[in-house]
Amino acid sequence: MKPHFRTRPQFAALISLLLLSAFAVAQEGPLDKSQPKGITPDDIIKRFATKEKEFKEARDGYTYRQDVKVQTLDGDTVDGEYRQVFDITFDDQGHKNKTVVFAPQATLVRIGMTQEDVDDIENRLPFVLTSDEIPEYNILYVGLQQQDELHCYVFDVAPKEIVGKKRYFQGRVWVDDRDFQIVKTYGKTVPDIRPKKKGNNENLFPSFTTWRAQVDGKYWFPVYTKADDQLHFSLGDVHIREIVKYENYKKFGAKTRITYEGKELPPGEQKPGDQKPVEPQAQQQPPKN
Numbered sequence: 001m002k003p004h005f006r007t008r009p010q011f012a013a014l015i016s017l018l019l020l021s022a023f024a025v026a027q028e029g030p031l032d033k034s035q036p037k038g039i040t041p042d043d044i045i046k047r048f049a050t051k052e053k054e055f056k057e058a059r060d061g062y063t064y065r066q067d068v069k070v071q072t073l074d075g076d077t078v079d080g081e082y083r084q085v086f087d088i089t090f091d092d093q094g095h096k097n098k099t100v101v102f103a104p105q106a107t108l109v110r111i112g113m114t115q116e117d118v119d120d121i122e123n124r125l126p127f128v129l130t131s132d133e134i135p136e137y138n139i140l141y142v143g144l145q146q147q148d149e150l151h152c153y154v155f156d157v158a159p160k161e162i163v164g165k166k167r168y169f170q171g172r173v174w175v176d177d178r179d180f181q182i183v184k185t186y187g188k189t190v191p192d193i194r195p196k197k198k199g200n201n202e203n204l205f206p207s208f209t210t211w212r213a214q215v216d217g218k219y220w221f222p223v224y225t226k227a228d229d230q231l232h233f234s235l236g237d238v239h240i241r242e243i244v245k246y247e248n249y250k251k252f253g254a255k256t257r258i259t260y261e262g263k264e265l266p267p268g269e270q271k272p273g274d275q276k277p278v279e280p281q282a283q284q285q286p287p288k289n
Contacts, residue, residue, distance in 0.1 A: 029146030041141035053130035126222035
């Protein structure tokens, strides 16, 4: 996000994205720093990275709705908002389409939405760490932690280096010890953009939490992203708040392939021991706005 500062200093304010709420904290157990039993951290990484690649391919075969809200706050008062709701669908040839269904005039004054912001919201907030991306990251096992009814392995993730204009994730991921899929992420996209010359060319990005829920009994898809952060621009702080909802996942039938552990599943078949699809209210339910 780029700042749009007013000339009178008394109008300078804070910027944030809706904070990880009391709900998430209340449902999170203490971090157990002991090593996993019966499996090594490297083996866990290999397994969840393989599952992430399958998840990424599977999600590319689903339609869904994405609801984005970005607000700036002056104290407790919302003084600007960006809102967009769009559907991800497919045409008759199986090509993915984005259709905007609701986009009122933005009222943001103290910041401006950049192309990097839009790309992050659409593509990087639902962070995916596949076997293809693993070599680009340092991944450190930090322990075990309960998330609602899920037993999770916890890893810290950071890029080994920033290459060109490519954007990366830096933060923490929680991996379910049963399905070996990421069920929650917390962190931010990097790098922030801080030109040597102060002013509107700064482009800063908030920390966020993304929760996932199980879809079709197979994959943990992102359902809710929430952030509340202060972005410290050189000319002053701005407080922003952001909520992104992912709704109405439906498998597109024409060319969708569902795989599990590297094998394609016949239509309608689930892996052994599959639990029934879990609604967000029952597993890792994010707080409502």
